[in-house]
Amino acid sequence: xxxxxxxxxxxxxxxxxxxxxxxxxxxxxxxxxxxxxxxxxxxxxxxxxxxxxxxxxxxxxxxxxxxxxxxxxxxxxxxxxxxxxxxxxxxxxxxxxxxxxxxxxxxxxxxxxxxxxxxxxxxxxxxxxxxxxxxxxxxxxxxxxxxxxxxxxxxxxxxxxxxxxxxxxxxxxxxxxxxxxxxxxxxxxxxxxxxxxxxxxxxxxxxxxxxxxxxxxxxxxxxxxxxxxxxxxxxxxxxxxxxxxxxxxxxxxxxxxxxxxxxxxxxxxxxxxxxxxxxxxxxxxxxxxxxxxxxxxxxxxxxxxxxxxxxxxxxxxxxxxxxxxxxxxxxxxxxxxxxxxxxxxxxxxxxxxxxxxxxxxxxxxxxxxxxxxxxxxxxxxxxxxxxxxxxxxxxxxxxxxxxxxxxxxxxxxxxxxxxxxxxxxxxxxxxxxx
Numbered sequence: 001x002x003x004x005x006x007x008x009x010x011x012x013x014x015x016x017x018x019x020x021x022x023x024x025x026x027x028x029x030x031x032x033x034x035x036x037x038x039x040x041x042x043x044x045x046x047x048x049x050x051x052x053x054x055x056x057x058x059x060x061x062x063x064x065x066x067x068x069x070x071x072x073x074x075x076x077x078x079x080x081x082x083x084x085x086x087x088x089x090x091x092x093x094x095x096x097x098x099x100x101x102x103x104x105x106x107x108x109x110x111x112x113x114x115x116x117x118x119x120x121x122x123x124x125x126x127x128x129x130x131x132x133x134x135x136x137x138x139x140x141x142x143x144x145x146x147x148x149x150x151x152x153x154x155x156x157x158x159x160x161x162x163x164x165x166x167x168x169x170x171x172x173x174x175x176x177x178x179x180x181x182x183x184x185x186x187x188x189x190x191x192x193x194x195x196x197x198x199x200x201x202x203x204x205x206x207x208x209x210x211x212x213x214x215x216x217x218x219x220x221x222x223x224x225x226x227x228x229x230x231x232x233x234x235x236x237x238x239x240x241x242x243x244x245x246x247x248x249x250x251x252x253x254x255x256x257x258x259x260x261x262x263x264x265x266x267x268x269x270x271x272x273x274x275x276x277x278x279x280x281x282x283x284x285x286x287x288x289x290x291x292x293x294x295x296x297x298x299x300x301x302x303x304x305x306x307x308x309x310x311x312x313x314x315x316x317x318x319x320x321x322x323x324x325x326x327x328x329x330x331x332x333x334x335x336x337x338x339x340x341x342x343x344x345x346x347x348x349x350x351x352x353x354x355x356x357x358x359x360x361x362x363x364x365x366x367x368x369x370x371x372x373x374x375x376x377x378x379x380x381x382x383x384x385x386x387x388x389x390x391x392x393x394x395x396x397x398x399x400x401x402x403x404x405x406x407x408x409x410x411x412x413x414x415x416x417x418x419x420x421x422x423x424x425x426x427x428x429x430x431x432x433x434x
Contacts, residue, residue: 042322043100045088045099047104098318100315110390125151135351138351158278166272171188182202186273200254213240216300241411305378312329312333334351336354340355
């Protein structure tokens, strides 16, 4: 397969259309069909999980695909965030009319496999250049029991963003490399006056702070889940949450935030350091009035990270002709040139080795060396929370973190409760599947 397209951020935006035209109407159903003229019509359900021009960029990519493939027409269905997208796909699957393809958070892999919803793409991938050219760590996001169920499109890890102006004013020239250094620098960067906190030393993006929390537990040397259970109450996890609470107690970090709000606060200068997705890199750099730097997440015992974002999945229950068309679309979206251009336009990680070896990406890495931070973290990163009943498990963990940081529960009690609730739910779901 040699479909290729080269495009820039400006091309993306020129090819965009109004957000209202892309909205998924309440109650509508999505499916694949073949028009009377023989054109295969596919609907692709896609989330927008970070700030910036992501939706318009994807729209322009799809318009380019449609122009280059007159026998296939793909329509983008923007379903909200990752959670909204997952629930709308599940609803569509329940009535037997799934989208031809969709892009969920990688943690939902077990959910869709449990519904027997995913086309197995292993043989198609083996017949192409996917296995030799895609980074294996990215393929792990969509792999179960040695079989591939999606093509990674927008993997990311959290990175630590720094307001270089604030750091310079505080006399800090190096990014923190360890948790202790992070705490010390956050104290130096926190500014208060009689009206309250003017600048937080550190903010951890809320809403998906469970993703960032798993990275911290991995930095303590533990992956906090297995195929059939979670380990949220393990000492390594409890210690990580204790450290978070220590920073909140010291007044260097807010106890709560939202995902988008934390990015906005950083860009407005209300936080000097921010944990957020590398997918926000381009927007944070372009929208901040001060120089922005990205750094590796500080380590504790070891370096640790896990992937956010996801792979393009293809519905199993559709005609073979539609599966083949959806594969052509997924492959095109992730080819060498497109993956590289997508990475440059957003900050998400290009999934192919050949993308990073291209002259355009070499120049980009030279001009924006921070773009390599998450790629370095990808060397030791793994999938995020791939367990059955993932959605409920996430809510249990998020609630535990929130209640602990609000002072309602100790780290040990909060995580013990989340682990017990999660493992009961996982066991219940596995019994039902059996």
